[in-house]
Amino acid sequence: MSTTDTPRDGAAPSRSALAGIxxxxxxxxxxxxxxxxxxxxxxxxxxxxxxxxxxxxxxxxxxxxxxxxxxxxxxxxxxxxxxxxxxxxxxxxxxxxxxxxxxxxxxxxxxxxxxxxxxxxxxxxxxxxxxxxxxxxxxxxxxxxxxxxxxxxxxxxxxxxxxxxxxxxxxxxxxxxxxxxxxxxxxxxxxxxxxxxxxxxxxxxxxxxxxxxxxxxxxxxSVWESAEFWSTGEPPRPLGSANRMSAPYQALATSDGHLTIGANNEKLWRLLCEVIEAPDLVQDPRFVDNNRRMDNRVELAAELERRFAGATTDEWVERLLARGVPAGPIRDYEQVLxxxxxxxxxxxxxxxxxxxxxxxxxxxxxxxxxxxxxxxxxxxxxxxxxxxxxxxxxxxxxxxxxxxxxxx
Missing domain, CATH: 3.40.50.10540 (Crotonobetainyl-coa:carnitine coa-transferase; domain 1)
Incomplete structure (x- = not known):
């Protein structure tokens, strides 16, 4: 019978958390x-x-x-x-x-x-x-x-x-x-x-x-959705893979597929722009802070995908992670399992x-x-x-x- 986890010292487990219940x-x-x-x-x-x-x-x-x-x-x-x-x-x-x-x-x-x-x-x-x-x-x-x-x-x-x-x-x-x-x-x-x-x-x-x-x-x-509704008075709408509290935080196309990226604070946003060699985006008035990036998600995604088209998913993920930018490939269950x-x-x-x-x-x-x-x-x-x-x-x-x- 398989054991899904073992103690860190490698010893055989002597008891279970809910033994006797x-x-x-x-x-x-x-x-x-x-x-x-x-x-x-x-x-x-x-x-x-x-x-x-x-x-x-x-x-x-x-x-x-x-x-x-x-x-x-x-x-x-x-x-x-x-x-x-x-x-x-x-x-x-x-x-x-x-x-x-x-x-x-x-x-x-x-x-x-x-x-x-x-x-x-x-x-x-x-x-x-x-x-x-x-x-x-x-x-x-x-x-x-x-x-x-x-x-x-x-x-x-x-x-x-x-x-x-x-x-x-x-x-x-x-x-x-x-x-x-x-x-x-x-x-x-x-x-x-x-x-x-x-x-x-x-x-x-x-x-x-x-x-x-x-x-x-x-x-x-529905934590984020309720927060958005009570903040704006408007019912939240579908956003695809995007996040309703931060941008960019979504799936984006590359030359051979898609990656996910989570640049959800100013430090990560600037690091992302450095990795993709797009200093102009940092100064772009549409993207100068999180509120504006959320308001202009569609335009932001288009700008990023234009740059990501220059390399593969694996190449971009490696570059982004090397600089500390959260990123990952989109995989199917065959690959995962x-x-x-x-x-x-x-x-x-x-x-x-x-x-x-x-x-x-x-x-x-x-x-x-x-x-x-x-x-x-x-x-x-x-x-x-x-x-x-x-x-x-x-x-x-x-x-x-x-x-x-x-x-x-």
Missing amino acids: RILDLTQVMSGPYCTMILADLGADVIKIENPVKGDQTRASWGYSVVGDDSRAFLSLNRNKRSVSLDLKRDEDREAFLALVRTADVVIENFRPGVAARLGVDYASVREHNQRIIYASISGFGQTGPYSQRPGYDLIAQAMTGVMSVMGEEGGAPVKSAIPIADLGAGMFCTIGILGAVIARGDGDEGQYLETSLFESALAM TDDPHVRARNMVTSFEHPVEGRTLVLGSPLKLSGTPVQVRTPPPLLGEHNDEVLGEIATRPVAPERSAGAA
């Missing part, structure tokens, strides 16, 4: 599984509760399958977890889940608001069995508010929060972020909330409820041995902890693979203390 994972597709994968990578015991018939939707309905029935989408989000198959509509299976609740620290779900209550596994029901439980909900729009009952998808969240209004080129058709920022953002915000709740609980007896949503997560990431030396050095591609798929490549973790490193310990589970193992642990694992009479 048990999480019952009622989520599926992306936002919830991404959250619980982060927690599992950090060492939590994540028990994935799945429908016995189909399991997580991504097992068969999303992305590509290669050898077995489980898709690469599922395999990319569910390592380091154990699977227990329970039909929560059946009384005996619900009772088994609640028995597990008594041994758990966290429950996380991403049902549409109201579904967990109908199944009898909402926070109020779960807390009756474990008052120390931390219960997290991820939904499309949150548990309250006029949109709360709408179905939630990353695409819809990007559209309704304004994100799509600033994507792409000005005057073009609406474009979404190819990376599902609402889904992944909700997963990361939920992870942060869970970790905060675990710390807040400490050794005490009271857990708490927390929630986030795709809608709020996408909106919360197969032959980038920095990706290899930072362990951002790892693998696991799957009982059906064999050796499977996945992204590593961006978290680098020196004392409790993130590890890929086990492959994504087969559906219901750990039923006997996990349910057999109920009798031996310590359970939450019984609630005192009259407890709230």
